[in-house]
Amino acid sequence: MRLILLGPPGAGKGTQATVLSETLKIPHISTGDIFRANIKGGTPLGLLAKSYIDSGKLVPDDVTIDIVANRLSDEDCASGFIMDGFPRTIPQAQMFDEMLGKLDRKVEAVINIIADDSIIIKRLSGRRMCSCGKTYHIANNPPKVEGKCDVCNSSLYIRDDDKEETIKERLKIYHEQTSPLVDYYQKKGLILNFDGTKPIEVTTREILDSLNNK
Numbered sequence: 001m002r003l004i005l006l007g008p009p010g011a012g013k014g015t016q017a018t019v020l021s022e023t024l025k026i027p028h029i030s031t032g033d034i035f036r037a038n039i040k041g042g043t044p045l046g047l048l049a050k051s052y053i054d055s056g057k058l059v060p061d062d063v064t065i066d067i068v069a070n071r072l073s074d075e076d077c078a079s080g081f082i083m084d085g086f087p088r089t090i091p092q093a094q095m096f097d098e099m100l101g102k103l104d105r106k107v108e109a110v111i112n113i114i115a116d117d118s119i120i121i122k123r124l125s126g127r128r129m130c131s132c133g134k135t136y137h138i139a140n141n142p143p144k145v146e147g148k149c150d151v152c153n154s155s156l157y158i159r160d161d162d163k164e165e166t167i168k169e170r171l172k173i174y175h176e177q178t179s180p181l182v183d184y185y186q187k188k189g190l191i192l193n194f195d196g197t198k199p200i201e202v203t204t205r206e207i208l209d210s211l212n213n214k
């Protein structure tokens with residue numbers, strides 16, 4: 001399946017994408033994770049992306065589209081993908097449609113996870129990350145051992161852009177530049193809406209049921 005996960009920062013896109021990727025056996029492609037891996041590796045892309053990410057702004061469209069095109073050419077994407085955090089602007093969505101069109105492929109569903117700004121601010125300030133990609137929350141989704149990843153036992157860390165001021169800027173950018181994508185995909189009949197404030201496993205079940213019934 002070729003899926004897009006849409007929703008504001010902290011709605012639970014990464015959390016759901018991890019489970020869906022395992023269940024549906026398709027790769028989870030997070031542009032945020034690709035940028036963070038490049039920042040960690042000190043690459044030119046990482047240096048460029050860092051200034052935007054740390055201030056809560058979007059990385060320019062041309063840069064983002066190039067990294068997605070590169071990733072999509074990998075063999076594991078032949079059977080499908082879950083895009084998490086891409087597209088994030090109308091030009092990105094249009095370029096993505098073109099890119100897939102050239103490969104004679106289409107997006108099959110857009111999973112839109114809905115959550116209010118006030119919930120998001122609370123959630124992101126309690127988020128803890130692992131470098132393996134697993135995400136936790138100190139209250140809602142804690143690791144078995146405090147500060148350690150359940151999967152790889154690495155130490156968990158707080159993302160640089162999870163400071164309250166940066167979260168507010170990310171939400172502002174979401175409402176201005178990303179939320180118009182709901183209408184864009186609605187017009188194509190691809191949107192499936194989910195309440196991101198339900199327990200994680202409930203939302204996962206609802207998404208899988210809805211994909212099965214498509």
Ligand code: AP5
Nearest residue numbers: 009010011012013014015031032053059085127136137140
């Ligand atoms: P990115 O990494 O994509 O961040 P984001 O979209 O802001 O989303 P988050 O990762 O913060 O949240 P999420 O929805 O994945 O929530 P999560 O599952 O972690 O992007 C970062 C930056 O990179 C951007 O700001 C931008 O600068 C740049 N960038 C990335 N893509 C770009 C693009 N296409 N174009 C341009 N720039 C781009 O969950 C959050 C917390 O809530 C966790 O602690 C989790 O455990 C908890 N939680 C999840 N679900 C629930 C639930 N149902 N109930 C209770 N708690 C829950």
